[in-house]
Amino acid sequence: MARMRAVDAAVRVLEREGVTCAFGVPGAAINPLYSAMRARGSIRHILARHVEGASHMADGYSRARHGNIGLCIGTSGPAGTDMITGLYAAAADSIPILCVTGQAPRARLYKEDFQAIDIEAIAKPVAKWAVTVREPGLVPMVFAQAFHVMRSGRPGPVLIDLPIDVQLAEIEFDDDTYEPLPVYRPKATRAQIDKALAMLNAAARPLIVAGGGIINADASELLVAFSEITGVPVIPTLMGWGAIPDDHPLMAGMCGLQTSHRYGNATLLESDFVLGIGNRWANRHTGSVEVYTKGRKFVHVDIEPTQIGRVFAPDFGIVSDAAAGLRLFVEAAREWKSNGKLSDRSAWAASCLARKNTMLRKSHFDNVPLKPQRVYQEMNQAFGRETCYVSTIGLSQIAGAQFLNVYKPRNWINCGQAGPLGWTMPAALGVRAADPTREIVALSGDYDFQFLVEELAVGAQHKLPYIHIVVNNSYLGLIRQAQRGFSMDYEVSLAFDNINSPETGNTGVDHVQVAEGLGCKAIRVRTPSEFKGAFAEARRLMAEHQVPVVIEFILERITNVAMGLEIDAITEFEEILDVATSAVNDRGRVLEPV
Secondary structure, eight states: OEEEEHHHHHHHHHHHTTOOEEEEOOOGGGHHHHHHHHHHOOSEEEEOSSHHHHHHHHHHHHHHSTTOOEEEEEOSTHHHHHTHHHHHHHHHTTOOEEEEEEEOOGGGTTTTOTTOOOHHHHHGGGSSEEEEOOSGGGHHHHHHHHHHHHHSSSOOOEEEEEEHHHHHSEEEEOGGGOOOOOOOOOOOOHHHHHHHHHHHHHOSSEEEEEOHHHHHTTOHHHHHHHHHHHTOOEEEOTTTTTSSOTTSTTBOOOOSSSSOOHHHHHHHHHOSEEEEESOOOOHHHHSSHHHHHTTOEEEEEESSGGGTTTSSOOSEEEEOOHHHHHHHHHHHHHHHHHTTOSOOOHHHHHHHHHHHHHEEEOOOOOOSSBOHHHHHHHHHHHSOTTOEEEEOSSHHHHHHHHHOOOOSTTSEEEOOSSOOTTOHHHHHHHHHHHOSSSOEEEEEEHHHHHHTGGGHHHHHHTTOOOEEEEEEOSBOHHHHHHHGGGTOOOSOBOOBOOTTOGGGTTBOSOHHHHHHHTTOEEEEEOSGGGHHHHHHHHHHHHHHHOSOEEEEEEBOSOOOOOEESSTTOEEOOSOEEEOSSOEEOTTSOEEOOO
16 A cells, blocks of 8 residues: 555545535645645645635535535634634535644644644534544545545535644555445335325325425426426425426425515415425424414425424424435326326416416616615526526525525525525635536625625636625615614614715725725616616626626615514515516516516
8 A cells, every 4th residue: 555644645535535626725734735735736726815715615616516515624723713604504504515624733732732722622513523633544534434424314514623743644545445435315215205195195285395405415306397296386495496496387486484475475374285305494484383384284304314303293204315205206106196196286286376476576666776676676687597696694685585586406505594694705606616607696785795805806816707796785784674673773884984985975885996906896886777787797897807796786775675473474565566467478487567
């Protein structure tokens, strides 16, 4: 066997596990690993400006394509603590990323050495596995185990901490015979599927709730096939959005307290049976369990055994990878249909479609300053079916989910459970690194945009072009809206008179100058007449310069976006549309009356 440094073996394992791109910031305690990467030349490295940003880039990279695992690298001490938010965001949404940190020599651990921190202990609550490797000979197998853990069962992130003397020690490693460890994913049995299908078949108004596990399992086509065979409409969760195209007649809308459609909530409330696949029954989707579950039965299919019954006990639970379960559902449904056993769902599906075509929210506003609803309407018209949207938390994300259209899996890349501000920009850069050709549009409020704005320079340096939509109301908009319950508007305004940019009025930060100072291009839009020209110019600038292009839309200061405390008690702050008949365009999208 070949003799090499432990870090040289680690890089060879990374290669064999399919890693071709890394995001990180070098430092003294991790320089040996960087030297091994430089010697091999097999892994592209994208230098972040902040290690938290690097972790979100790795997250976006993993979400962009099925099978991807993003790699984030940092030195000892604060680099590891900077990764914690990234680990949490990935763990919360079942995303595999590998974080690797440098560490002080083993002899200096627990002696308050410079930048020596027990990152293993800190990371354990937010990682699927966290380990400090204390024996050089363990390094290759720890990396092998990391990939096994990330891919098996419910996916999730792993942190490996490498003391510098462990990195530099020589070990024996046989690169030629290395093989990745087998991946474990539980599978449903046909008997379980037949029971669930019988329960669905006996219901009068059944629905399928499609979670992010379907997208993680690359099972969207199976979901659509099962829905079409049975005629049962689909309610995607926010993490499952895109698993069935928005314009599919059996896509019944999203349900929830915030990121939902009026027709999605109404349809869920009309149902008497729900088959949840790859979902968590997250509280922003359900509201209170009492309202959500009243009058309906539930079957829950999830890859993680401890998810079954965690939020509420279903009438029947199945532990299974979403793809394995859906393959059996499709097989069983086809058999039942050929034998004439499937119930006719045409009337129920038609009623769901009627709600979808009539229970709408108004988006065509000509106001100046702009209303955000108009921005999303124009985005739907400007960007096509292949567009990939990237977003995190805020009124920008909530309104985006209410008004945008998504047609394919992994074309809505969203940090769902953790929702850290600042995630959008680095995640979009990670998506671009994973996919050089897809049209990528990031969506941020002004505060999310400012959180990790320095990462724009990464896009300029490494030629990672995408369009970044910034809807700017100079507010922490979601928090301001939440403060209404306390009758206050306290410490949530970002507006001020910028002495260096009087043309911004009192909106505060000049995002155009900031973006240009970081090597990118930017456009400011104030009126509806500028929309089409701005989108066209952004595409031109992006193609010419191969850098991110920011389009900032100056919004009215206060817009309250529809939301509530229960799915049957959503407050509509703006105009709604209840239309008896609706025109439909060539993409199947309802055309709003003007």
